[in-house]
Amino acid sequence: MSAGTALGASTARLRLSRYDVVVERGDKVWVHNGLSGRIVAVAADEWREVGLFLAGESSRASTEILRELTVGRMIVADDLDELEVLERRYRAGTADRSSFGLTIVTSLGCNFDCPYCFQVKPSEVLDAETERLLLEVLDEQLPTIRQFEVTWYGGEPLLGKDRIYRLSEAFLERCDAGHIAYSASIVTNGYLLTRETAERLRACRVGSAQITLDGPPESHDLMRPLKNGRPTFDAILDNVVESASVLPIAIRVNLDASNSGEHERLLDLLVDRGLSGRVTVYPGRIVAYDEGIGAPSESYRPTCYTLPEFAGVERDFLAQARARGLASTTLPQPISTPCTAVRVNELVVGARGELYKCWDSVGNHHEVVGHLRSWKDPNDRALKWLHYDPFTDEGCRSCIALPGCMGGCAHHQMIDPGDSKCSTYRLTYRQQVEEYVAAAEAAGSGAGPRHPLLPIVTVNT
Known part of the structure; x- marks a missing residue:
């Protein structure tokens, strides 16, 4: 043969x-x-x-x-030409209008004061006009889409949880009537995620929550204190224990040189609280950058890992988490696009109706690409995101990780070209x-x- x-x-x-x-x-x-x-x-x-x-x-x-x-x-x-196959997949993903995605900042303000935070956080909660405009935008999309995806985001989104409840009811009514698939998730610090709140979110078809715990109490409370400096670890962990049977919860552990050696103690605490097999835990790499907006992260750079350093830390973390039933063994799955920022029919909506393309841009007035009042006519700032093209980068073109990352983080590539955009699979x-x-x-x-x-x-x- x-x-x-x-x-x-x-x-x-x-x-x-x-x-x-x-x-x-x-x-x-x-x-x-x-x-x-x-x-x-x-x-x-x-x-x-x-x-x-x-x-x-x-x-x-x-x-x-x-x-x-x-x-x-x-x-x-x-x-x-396998690169051509991937490029066609990427172009189709960026231009797809059959799905509509919104990341909605219900509260740009936050009850935490994290030293590595990339946002400037005035106390802004999503207002009535923005709610009205969000529904108008969805109404315009409904005749042409098959699915609608929402991420509730902040600041701390649960500071505006009444907006989440109210908007979710309106979203669900419209999507169900139009036979549009609806899904939602939330990124929260977890301090306000009581079981009662988790049950309300589940009723709003929020399908998952991401919460951050940056190590055992001593480390976490230094990295993620309340604005008044008080600790947050115990309250968050209590909420996770109570809410894990209501919502699927992923716990992100941000690691840098100051706390990575303490993750085993955190994992043991999660096991002691009966969370094995009930939550998923994964490490996050802190990447600091300075965009001149006065964010706390602009002074945090010295403790951050390089990608090769983080790759070693990540492997050890995941091995320890898997041994405790807190993580699964996975491999990257192929995707068409890396994120909201490069997809034409997805937007990040600020609490005052201002529009961004990237989660990392929230609160940065230099990165506002428009407003809900004129959402179809974004300014030229949107073009840098929509023109992001990993296939012009020789490093991406030759990388075995390309099918599962499709160029990785566009924002990191724009502010600090190098490997900060990359996954460790590379x-x-x-x-x-x-x-x-x-x-x-x-x-x-x-x-x-x-x-x-x-x-x-x-x-x-």
Whole structure:
């Protein structure tokens, strides 16, 4: 059987995808493909036959194996331009108008005083005119969209929770009447997320909450105190314990050189409070920058990790979290676009109706791209986001992580070109796939993680 005839009518030469990661373990070879997000397990002797087949030599590679590897994009036509495939995916994602997305700042003010915060936070709560305009904008979108996605954001959005309740009721009424799929999430510091509030949010179809705990109490309370300096850790953790059975909660732990060595104590505290298997915990990298607006983060730069430093810290953190049932073993999945900022039909709405494209821009008057009153006519500041193009960056074009990040954070690229926009998969993709395979094998023996893995195809002949 030769590479030119094995798959029937096709006479094209075939090759392995540039986005394959191949891991050999014992008598199996595992292949993960970033373009499809799939992973396939093949017997080692069969994988050798696949290699002979691709080299155009005599091979006993089975049609079943070749089909699975082709469907999973592990094997592609030799003349396929995979970058062009990704670029088409990106262009379609940025221009898609079938979905409408709003990040809504219900309160730009905040009850916390975090030293690494990138926002200037005047005490502004979403006003009545902005509520009215939000509904007018949605009404204009409804005839042409299939889904509407909302993220409640701040400052601290729960300082304006009555606005969340009121707007959610109006959103749901309109979407249900128009058979439009609706989903929502919230990013909150958790201090006000009581069980009662969580239940109200669930009734508003808020499907998940992101909360931050920056280490055990001593570290967290230094990094995330109330505005009056008082601690917040105990109140947040109590709320998480009470609310985790109501809302899916992801706990972000922001790490830098000042607190990363203390994450094991935090994880143990979460286990002690019965949160294993009930919440997901993940590390966040603090990236400081100075845009001249007087944000606290402008003086925080010295303690931040470089990407290679953070990659090592992240691996240790996730290993410890997985061992405690607080994280799953995952791999990046392919996406079309990295974020709201580059998608034409998504906006970030400030408490006074001002518009931004990026979450990181909230509160920065230099980055206002328009107002809800004239939302169809954004100013030229929006163009830098909509023109963001990872395919003009040679680093992105040559990176194995591209299918799962699509250029990463546009904002970080604009303010500090380099690796601050990147995910750690760029540096540790082989280790991440190896860890995933080990978890998959353990799950197969009944000793694996409690969280579901990606669909795995094991091909046997």
